[in-house]
Amino acid sequence: MSELAGQVREALRARGEPVSRLGYFCAPFRPPSGPLSDRVIKTYRGGRDPDVLEQLARRHDAYADVLRWAGVRLPETRFLLLNEAGYIQPVIVQEALDERLLMRPRIEAADLPEALSILEAAASSIADFWGRVAQRPERIGYHPSIRNFAIDEDGPIFFDTFPPLIGYSREEMGRLLLRFSESGLVRGMGRVMPERIRGIQDEWYSPAGTIVGLVGSAVRLRPEHGPAILDWARDFAGRHLKPGLRDEVLAELDRPPRLPAFWTGMRRLLGLEGKPNV
Numbered sequence: 001m002s003e004l005a006g007q008v009r010e011a012l013r014a015r016g017e018p019v020s021r022l023g024y025f026c027a028p029f030r031p032p033s034g035p036l037s038d039r040v041i042k043t044y045r046g047g048r049d050p051d052v053l054e055q056l057a058r059r060h061d062a063y064a065d066v067l068r069w070a071g072v073r074l075p076e077t078r079f080l081l082l083n084e085a086g087y088i089q090p091v092i093v094q095e096a097l098d099e100r101l102l103m104r105p106r107i108e109a110a111d112l113p114e115a116l117s118i119l120e121a122a123a124s125s126i127a128d129f130w131g132r133v134a135q136r137p138e139r140i141g142y143h144p145s146i147r148n149f150a151i152d153e154d155g156p157i158f159f160d161t162f163p164p165l166i167g168y169s170r171e172e173m174g175r176l177l178l179r180f181s182e183s184g185l186v187r188g189m190g191r192v193m194p195e196r197i198r199g200i201q202d203e204w205y206s207p208a209g210t211i212v213g214l215v216g217s218a219v220r221l222r223p224e225h226g227p228a229i230l231d232w233a234r235d236f237a238g239r240h241l242k243p244g245l246r247d248e249v250l251a252e253l254d255r256p257p258r259l260p261a262f263w264t265g266m267r268r269l270l271g272l273e274g275k276p277n278v
Helices: 002-013 050-069 105-109 113-131 169-177 184-192 194-205 207-221 223-240 243-251 260-272
Strands: 041-045 077-084 089-093 150-153 155-158
Touching: 002 041, 002 077, 002 089, 050 077, 050 089, 050 113, 050 184, 105 169, 105 207, 113 150, 113 155, 113 207, 113 223, 150 243, 155 184, 169 184, 169 194, 207 223, 207 243, 223 243
Parallel strands: none
Antiparallel strands: 041 089, 077 089, 150 155
């Protein structure tokens, strides 16, 4: 781990261009050279609160273990805390994926049958995850949006492990959303509208919400195929989901799912890049 920390410090000094500007918490980058050039580095807002950060590290490792246990494929992912004279910065170092495998551009470029096949694989993996963690005692969430997946011949690969959605109450996760947001605007809004910020997480802890969210993103990416995507989603719910979850999902699919206005407005205020599903 100390060797990895040294490599990360070197990569941070020679930081390359971000591979994405869509993140709420950070802008991941891939070093242009060096021993971590085949990795993506994600740095998060540091501080001098070791209790919070050390718990975060433990929860991250526990969350990655649960994801794998539940059948979710992850790239090689390591979490570390860089300590510089008491200032501690969380960092994730993750195996870089071939950009050609990213689900979002694949769904945009595919013909309709292939796009529906990709959505079927992703939705099946989401439903399977919830089925496997249903009896666990911890509060566990999942954020399987289209932009958090890649897909290869073996199926979906999930690569968003922050924040670690395990063990935190709704109130605690709300505080983490503020603590680790890079935006002073968001942190300020959290002081006057804390419930709005806490509400960002609710879809992540809802089995029906995560499946409906996937469908909504696909419809917004390919509006010309919206009716066909909704027909597929209703058929998928009838075939793959258990009765309670099936009914929740179907109740949301009588029209194209929409993003909450507060969330879309906040992304615009933050200047986060986006396409039709943002």
